[in-house]
Amino acid sequence: MTRRLPSLVALAVLVVPGAALAQSAVTGRAYVTLGTVFMTASETFDAVADTTRINVVGVGGTVSWQGVFVDVAVSKGTLDGQRVFVLDDEVFDLGIPLEISVRPVDIAGGWRGTTGPVSPYGGAGITFLTYEETAEFADPGDDVSERVSGWLLLGGVDVSILPWLHAGGEVRYRAVTGVLGEGGVSEAFGEDSVGGTSVAVRVSVGL
Amino acid sequence: MKRAVALAVLAGVLLLTLETGSAQQSAPFPFRASPDRVQALVAAWNDGLPYVPGEVLVKFRPGAAATRASVLSLLRGSAATRQETWIGDVLLVRSTADPESGAVALQLAQQPEVEWAQPNYLLRAGATPTDPSYFRQWNMDAIRMPAAWDINPGGGPAVTVAVIDTGVTTASQSLSLPLWTGSAIETVIIPVGANPDIAASRVVPGVDFVFWDGPVIDFDGHGTHVAGIALQDTNNGFGTAGIAYQARLMPLKVCLGHWDLQFMMSGSGVPGFLDPGDEGFCPIAEITQAMRYAVDNGARVLNLSLSAPIPLPLWADTMRYVVEQGGFISLAAGNSFEDGNPVEYPAGYASTIDGAMAVGAVGRSKARAFYSNTGSYVEIAAPGGSVRDGGFAGLIFQSGVFFPDFDPFSVIVPRFDRYVDVPFQGTSMAAPHVAGVAALLRAQGITSPAAIEAAIKAFASDLGTPGRDDLYGYGLVDARTSLRGLGATR
Numbered sequence: 001m002t003r004r005l006p007s008l009v010a011l012a013v014l015v016v017p018g019a020a021l022a023q024s025a026v027t028g029r030a031y032v033t034l035g036t037v038f039m040t041a042s043e044t045f046d047a048v049a050d051t052t053r054i055n056v057v058g059v060g061g062t063v064s065w066q067g068v069f070v071d072v073a074v075s076k077g078t079l080d081g082q083r084v085f086v087l088d089d090e091v092f093d094l095g096i097p098l099e100i101s102v103r104p105v106d107i108a109g110g111w112r113g114t115t116g117p118v119s120p121y122g123g124a125g126i127t128f129l130t131y132e133e134t135a136e137f138a139d140p141g142d143d144v145s146e147r148v149s150g151w152l153l154l155g156g157v158d159v160s161i162l163p164w165l166h167a168g169g170e171v172r173y174r175a176v177t178g179v180l181g182e183g184g185v186s187e188a189f190g191e192d193s194v195g196g197t198s199v200a201v202r203v204s205v206g207l
Numbered sequence: 208m209k210r211a212v213a214l215a216v217l218a219g220v221l222l223l224t225l226e227t228g229s230a231q232q233s234a235p236f237p238f239r240a241s242p243d244r245v246q247a248l249v250a251a252w253n254d255g256l257p258y259v260p261g262e263v264l265v266k267f268r269p270g271a272a273a274t275r276a277s278v279l280s281l282l283r284g285s286a287a288t289r290q291e292t293w294i295g296d297v298l299l300v301r302s303t304a305d306p307e308s309g310a311v312a313l314q315l316a317q318q319p320e321v322e323w324a325q326p327n328y329l330l331r332a333g334a335t336p337t338d339p340s341y342f343r344q345w346n347m348d349a350i351r352m353p354a355a356w357d358i359n360p361g362g363g364p365a366v367t368v369a370v371i372d373t374g375v376t377t378a379s380q381s382l383s384l385p386l387w388t389g390s391a392i393e394t395v396i397i398p399v400g401a402n403p404d405i406a407a408s409r410v411v412p413g414v415d416f417v418f419w420d421g422p423v424i425d426f427d428g429h430g431t432h433v434a435g436i437a438l439q440d441t442n443n444g445f446g447t448a449g450i451a452y453q454a455r456l457m458p459l460k461v462c463l464g465h466w467d468l469q470f471m472m473s474g475s476g477v478p479g480f481l482d483p484g485d486e487g488f489c490p491i492a493e494i495t496q497a498m499r500y501a502v503d504n505g506a507r508v509l510n511l512s513l514s515a516p517i518p519l520p521l522w523a524d525t526m527r528y529v530v531e532q533g534g535f536i537s538l539a540a541g542n543s544f545e546d547g548n549p550v551e552y553p554a555g556y557a558s559t560i561d562g563a564m565a566v567g568a569v570g571r572s573k574a575r576a577f578y579s580n581t582g583s584y585v586e587i588a589a590p591g592g593s594v595r596d597g598g599f600a601g602l603i604f605q606s607g608v609f610f611p612d613f614d615p616f617s618v619i620v621p622r623f624d625r626y627v628d629v630p631f632q633g634t635s636m637a638a639p640h641v642a643g644v645a646a647l648l649r650a651q652g653i654t655s656p657a658a659i660e661a662a663i664k665a666f667a668s669d670l671g672t673p674g675r676d677d678l679y680g681y682g683l684v685d686a687r688t689s690l691r692g693l694g695a696t697r
Contacts, residue, residue, distance in 0.1 A: 041695070044695050045695065047695075048693075048694060048695050083691060083692040083693060083694050084692055084693055085652075085653050085658060085661075085662050085665075085692045085693060086693065087655065087657060087658040087661045087662075090655065090658065092652050092653040092654065092655070092658055092692075093652050094651050094652050094653070094690070094691070094692040095651065095652055096358065096691060096692065098694050098695075100695060131696075133694050133695055133696055133697070135691075135694055137354070137357055137358045137691055139354075142697060144694075144696050144697060179696055180695065180696055182696070183693075183696055183697045184693045184694045184695050184696045184697045185693045185694065185695050186695050186696060188693070
């Protein structure tokens with residue numbers, strides 16, 4: 001899936017602006033993002049990885065028509081940590097390496113305004129998130145690879161640097177349940193959301 | 208009788224025995240006990256008393272310890288006939304003037320300055336030697352040790368496990384000891400040898416609290432077997448395996464077996480043989496001293512495969528002290544199910560103390576062993592073996608002192624320098640499984656006794672009725688899952 005992302009971006013860059021030009025009212029942008037997700041299950045991730053954030057990179061594309069847009073974005077982040085044992089609030093590190101990977105695919109719609117070179121936007125949508133967790137000394141069935149879905153809110157602003165180049169910032173909030181909370185540290189802490197709030201910088205090309 | 212059967216079968220595997228090197232060097236016998244105390248111990252042995260005659264443990268109320276002289280003046284005899292030894296904040300009083308410890312304790316307990324007083328009770332080691340088999344450690348698979356060793360190969364030298372028991376022999380030499388040989392008390396040569404399957408480099412200096420001031424010697428075999436389960440060398444192409452085979456062993460001798468007391472009796476000039484049928488005892492004063500010594504001297508896991516149906520506040524006080532100092536305690540739940548199933552102590556206090564666990568026993572089929580006590584105090588189960596569950600193959604095999612060499616029914620001058628794989632059964636065997644896993648958990652990073660207990664419970668394999676029950680506690684200890692801990696989701 002990740003290997004396909006660059007080609008999707010290239011396709012978006014080449015095709016969407018062309019479509020926009022052909023229909024005059026339709027515009028399109030492709031973008032890359034670099035950001036960090038502040039995980040809702042902060043105690044869980046702090047316990048296993050000593051951090052509550054996951055750094056993510058992503059790509060996406062937006063098609064707009066008369067201020068309304070549809071956005072598709074894919075991102076990925078990984079965390080290295082270790083397996084632990086928790087008693088009350090005390091966490092004991094066991095030194096067994098663990099890797100967590102989250103890959104949300106977001107499909108959203110919303111409204112985009114334009115004030116000179118500044119283009120704020122906001123919207124909502126659904127997210128399909130693939131959560132993987134692997135660790136050493138695993139027996140068959142111990143490692144986790146699950147796909148779950150939830151909803152998201154997003155908002156941001158693009159600033160046009162050139163007519164076809166834009167830079168900005170974006171915030172997304174994802175609410176996703178179904179992976180955490182049924183075992184492991186997340187159950188101990190009573191946390192069941194694998195979502196969170198991401199803050200990212202975004203560079204777009206297109207009209 | 209059991210020992211006689213053991214003799215017959217063990218003789219058949221004589222070829223499996225190993226003789227350790229012995230330096231021709233004699234040692235004096237500075238026995239721990241005075242002749243008066245030896246006399247009291249022999250009386251306890253011969254009369255089957257549950258306590259040491261003339262010995263009482265007293266705990267004074269806060270601030271009242273200074274008044275002990277006036278309190279003790281109530282007792283028979285002058286102060287000169289008494290010896291006083293502090294064990295933490297508990298006073299052990301030995302009086303030759305009044306051997307009725309129960310009555311003395313009752314009298315003292317009625318004094319307003321005294322919080323409690325009790326005889327110096329005797330505990331029994333819980334395993335019975337039976338016939339040998341060879342390399343049949345089903346117990347290690349039952350708690351998933353091979354997978355656990357992949358995660359943590361035997362713990363490490365930073366963790367010391369104290370085995371508070373009949374001792375584990377730490378010297379290989381020939382001792383000169385006094386012994387009644389049938390017609391006279393003679394000084395005889397007694398060869399003793401350290402277990403060749405526990406590397407000497409992993410044994411920290413032990414202490415003998417009951418027999419003498421010399422090196423720790425196991426004249427019984429129980430402590431050696433118990434220590435082997437938790438700590439015996441592994442992956443050395445020799446003998447059987449132990450769980451925490453890189454951890455250190457602190458052997459603390461608190462029990463007197465047949466030969467201990469026979470040597471002491473002969474050393475006191477008392478002729479005659481002791482009844483060979485008794486399996487020995489362990490005074491509470493010495494046990495609690497050893498528990499405190501262990502944790503004060505660096506042991507962070509303590510194993511007590513000893514029990515008796517005697518509830519005493521001293522147990523709970525001492526256990527709490529150990530846990531507060533960072534020591535985890537594994538305790539045998541007792542082997543008296545078919546004898547009325549009484550609550551056995553100190554295990555009976557374990558469920559009230561986070562960091563101490565009462566361990567019941569299962570057999571090869573993972574069903575409760577027929578002898579294993581049940582009750583609300585049982586917190587976890589571990590392999591203890593059962594001759595009724597798989598026959599001899601269902602027992603727990605570990606390196607032990609070659610029994611025919613010292614069988615009191617047939618031997619006059621024993622030796623203790625040869626080792627063979629010996630099968631035992633009992634919650635005595637179950638407890639060191641938990642102690643060994645606790646040592647691995649500590650080496651893995653779980654340093655709090657309460658957390659070790661929580662991890663063992665959380666990852667146990669549930670047996671019996673779902674959830675905790677009185678037969679298996681939280682289930683069968685699962686070393687692999689306990690050591691692997693938790694990820695975010697599993």
